[in-house]
Amino acid sequence: MAKILIVEDNALNIKLFCDLLAAHGHQPEAVTDSRNALEVARTFVPDLVITDIQLPHVSGFELIRLLRSDEHLADVPIMAVTAYSGRGDEERIREAGAQAYVSKPISVVKFAQTVDALLRGESDSEPESAGEAPNGAT
Ligand code: MN
Numbered sequence: 501m502a503k504i505l506i507v508e509d510n511a512l513n514i515k516l517f518c519d520l521l522a523a524h525g526h527q528p529e530a531v532t533d534s535r536n537a538l539e540v541a542r543t544f545v546p547d548l549v550i551t552d553i554q555l556p557h558v559s560g561f562e563l564i565r566l567l568r569s570d571e572h573l574a575d576v577p578i579m580a581v582t583a584y585s586g587r588g589d590e591e592r593i594r595e596a597g598a599q600a601y602v603s604k605p606i607s608v609v610k611f612a613q614t615v616d617a618l619l620r621g622e623s624d625s626e627p628e629s630a631g632e633a634p635n636g637a638t
Contacts, residue, residue, distance in 0.1 A: 501525050501526055501527055502526045502527070502546075502547040502548060502619050503526075503527050503529065503544060503545065503546045503547050503548075504521050504526050504527065504528050504529070504546055504547065504548045504549075504550060504615070505528075505529050505530075505531065505537070505540065505541055505544055505546035505548070505549045505550070506518065506521075506528055506529065506530040506531065506550045506551075507530075507531045507534055507537045507549065507550070507551040507552060507555065507560070507563060508530065508531075508532070508550075508551070508552040508555075508581070509532055509533075509534070509552060509554075509555050509556060510552070511532075513552070513581075513604075514530045514532065516606075517530075517550060517581075517611075518530055520608060520611060520612065521615070524612060524615070524616075526615075529544050529546070533557065534551075534555040534556070534557050534558035534559070534560075534563055535557045535558055537551070537558065537563055537566075538563070538566050538567070538570065538573075541567065541570075541573055541576075542570070542572065542573065545572070546576060547576070547577075547619060548576065548577050548578075548579065548615065548618055548619055549567060549573075549576055549577070549578045549579070550578075550579045550581060550615075551563055551564065551578060551579070551580055551581070551598075552580075552581055552582060553580055553581070553582035553589075553593065554582060554583065560580055560582065560593075561592070561593070561596050564578055564580070564593070564596040564597045564598050565596055565597065567597070568596075568597035577599045577600070577618040577619075577621075577623075578597060578598040578599055578600075579598065579599065579600040579601070579602060579614055579615065579618055580593045580598040580600070580601050580602070581601075581602050581603075581604060581606065581611075582601070582603065582604060583603065583604040599618055599623045600614045600617070600618055600623065602614055
Protein backbone atom coordinates (compact mmCIF):
# COMPACT_ATOMS: atom_id res chain seq x y z
CA MET A 501 0.00 0.00 0.00
CA ALA A 502 1.24 3.42 -0.90
CA LYS A 503 0.05 6.90 0.01
CA ILE A 504 -0.73 8.71 -3.22
CA LEU A 505 -1.63 12.39 -3.48
CA ILE A 506 -3.85 13.36 -6.41
CA VAL A 507 -4.06 17.00 -7.49
CA GLU A 508 -6.87 17.34 -10.01
CA ASP A 509 -9.64 19.90 -10.51
CA ASN A 510 -12.01 17.55 -12.35
CA ALA A 511 -14.33 15.62 -10.03
CA LEU A 512 -14.86 12.72 -12.43
CA ASN A 513 -11.12 12.22 -12.84
CA ILE A 514 -10.62 12.36 -9.08
CA LYS A 515 -13.21 9.61 -8.66
CA LEU A 516 -11.65 7.52 -11.43
CA PHE A 517 -8.09 7.88 -10.10
CA CYS A 518 -9.11 7.24 -6.48
CA ASP A 519 -11.14 4.17 -7.44
CA LEU A 520 -8.28 2.78 -9.53
CA LEU A 521 -5.69 3.35 -6.82
CA ALA A 522 -7.89 1.95 -4.06
CA ALA A 523 -8.56 -1.13 -6.21
CA HIS A 524 -4.79 -1.64 -6.34
CA GLY A 525 -4.60 -1.44 -2.55
CA HIS A 526 -3.31 2.11 -2.29
CA GLN A 527 -4.39 5.00 -0.08
CA PRO A 528 -5.34 7.96 -2.27
CA GLU A 529 -5.78 11.53 -1.02
CA ALA A 530 -7.26 14.07 -3.42
CA VAL A 531 -6.76 17.84 -3.56
CA THR A 532 -9.07 19.84 -5.82
CA ASP A 533 -7.60 23.30 -5.25
CA SER A 534 -3.94 23.33 -6.24
CA ARG A 535 -3.27 26.25 -3.90
CA ASN A 536 -3.61 23.74 -1.05
CA ALA A 537 -1.53 21.00 -2.67
CA LEU A 538 1.86 21.80 -1.19
CA GLU A 539 0.48 22.12 2.34
CA VAL A 540 -1.44 18.84 2.04
CA ALA A 541 1.65 17.14 0.60
CA ARG A 542 3.74 18.28 3.56
CA THR A 543 1.18 16.81 5.98
CA PHE A 544 0.28 13.65 4.04
CA VAL A 545 3.86 12.84 3.01
CA PRO A 546 2.90 10.87 -0.11
CA ASP A 547 4.91 8.07 -1.71
CA LEU A 548 3.78 9.38 -5.09
CA VAL A 549 2.14 12.55 -6.40
CA ILE A 550 -0.20 12.42 -9.38
CA THR A 551 -0.95 15.87 -10.73
CA ASP A 552 -3.02 17.33 -13.50
CA ILE A 553 -1.18 19.97 -15.52
CA GLN A 554 -4.10 22.16 -16.51
CA LEU A 555 -5.12 23.41 -13.07
CA PRO A 556 -6.60 26.77 -12.06
CA HIS A 557 -4.53 28.95 -9.71
CA VAL A 558 -1.30 26.94 -9.37
CA SER A 559 -0.59 25.09 -12.61
CA GLY A 560 0.80 21.60 -12.64
CA PHE A 561 4.13 22.98 -13.88
CA GLU A 562 4.32 25.35 -10.93
CA LEU A 563 3.31 22.62 -8.51
CA ILE A 564 6.00 20.27 -9.81
CA ARG A 565 8.60 22.99 -9.30
CA LEU A 566 7.29 23.74 -5.80
CA LEU A 567 7.51 20.06 -4.85
CA ARG A 568 10.99 19.79 -6.31
CA SER A 569 12.07 22.81 -4.25
CA ASP A 570 10.72 21.45 -0.96
CA GLU A 571 13.41 19.84 1.16
CA HIS A 572 11.13 17.03 2.35
CA LEU A 573 9.30 16.39 -0.92
CA ALA A 574 12.04 16.86 -3.49
CA ASP A 575 12.51 13.11 -3.99
CA VAL A 576 8.86 12.07 -4.15
CA PRO A 577 8.09 10.73 -7.63
CA ILE A 578 5.64 12.78 -9.67
CA MET A 579 3.35 11.51 -12.41
CA ALA A 580 1.77 14.18 -14.59
CA VAL A 581 -1.60 13.54 -16.16
CA THR A 582 -2.70 15.90 -18.87
CA ALA A 583 -4.71 16.34 -22.02
CA TYR A 584 -1.68 17.94 -23.66
CA SER A 585 -0.41 15.75 -26.42
CA GLY A 586 2.52 17.57 -27.96
CA ARG A 587 6.01 16.13 -27.61
CA GLY A 588 7.24 19.57 -26.53
CA ASP A 589 4.77 19.60 -23.66
CA GLU A 590 5.93 16.18 -22.49
CA GLU A 591 9.54 17.39 -22.49
CA ARG A 592 8.58 20.49 -20.54
CA ILE A 593 6.78 18.32 -17.98
CA ARG A 594 9.82 16.09 -17.54
CA GLU A 595 12.18 19.05 -17.40
CA ALA A 596 10.05 20.56 -14.63
CA GLY A 597 10.80 17.45 -12.59
CA ALA A 598 8.07 14.88 -13.22
CA GLN A 599 9.24 11.25 -13.66
CA ALA A 600 6.31 10.14 -15.77
CA TYR A 601 3.61 11.41 -18.04
CA VAL A 602 0.24 9.88 -18.85
CA SER A 603 -2.06 11.57 -21.35
CA LYS A 604 -5.81 12.01 -20.94
CA PRO A 605 -8.08 10.30 -21.59
CA ILE A 606 -6.05 7.82 -19.59
CA SER A 607 -5.50 4.19 -20.42
CA VAL A 608 -6.32 2.33 -17.22
CA VAL A 609 -3.54 -0.17 -17.91
CA LYS A 610 -0.95 2.52 -18.65
CA PHE A 611 -2.01 4.46 -15.56
CA ALA A 612 -1.64 1.43 -13.26
CA GLN A 613 1.65 0.33 -14.83
CA THR A 614 3.13 3.80 -14.46
CA VAL A 615 2.06 4.05 -10.82
CA ASP A 616 3.64 0.65 -10.11
CA ALA A 617 6.87 1.56 -11.89
CA LEU A 618 7.25 4.83 -10.00
CA LEU A 619 6.57 3.15 -6.66
CA ARG A 620 9.31 0.63 -7.50
CA GLY A 621 11.64 3.57 -7.98
CA GLU A 622 11.74 3.30 -11.74
CA SER A 623 11.39 6.29 -14.00
CA ASP A 624 9.08 6.04 -16.97
CA SER A 625 11.64 7.49 -19.30
CA GLU A 626 10.05 6.22 -22.50
CA PRO A 627 7.87 8.69 -24.32
CA GLU A 628 4.30 7.45 -24.65
CA SER A 629 4.60 7.45 -28.40
CA ALA A 630 7.31 4.77 -28.16
CA GLY A 631 4.65 2.09 -27.83
CA GLU A 632 3.85 -0.64 -25.33
CA ALA A 633 5.14 -0.46 -21.80
CA PRO A 634 7.64 -3.26 -21.05
CA ASN A 635 6.87 -6.47 -19.18
CA GLY A 636 3.14 -5.93 -18.74
CA ALA A 637 1.65 -8.25 -16.14
CA THR A 638 -0.92 -10.65 -17.58
MN1 MN B 1 -7.58 20.19 -15.10
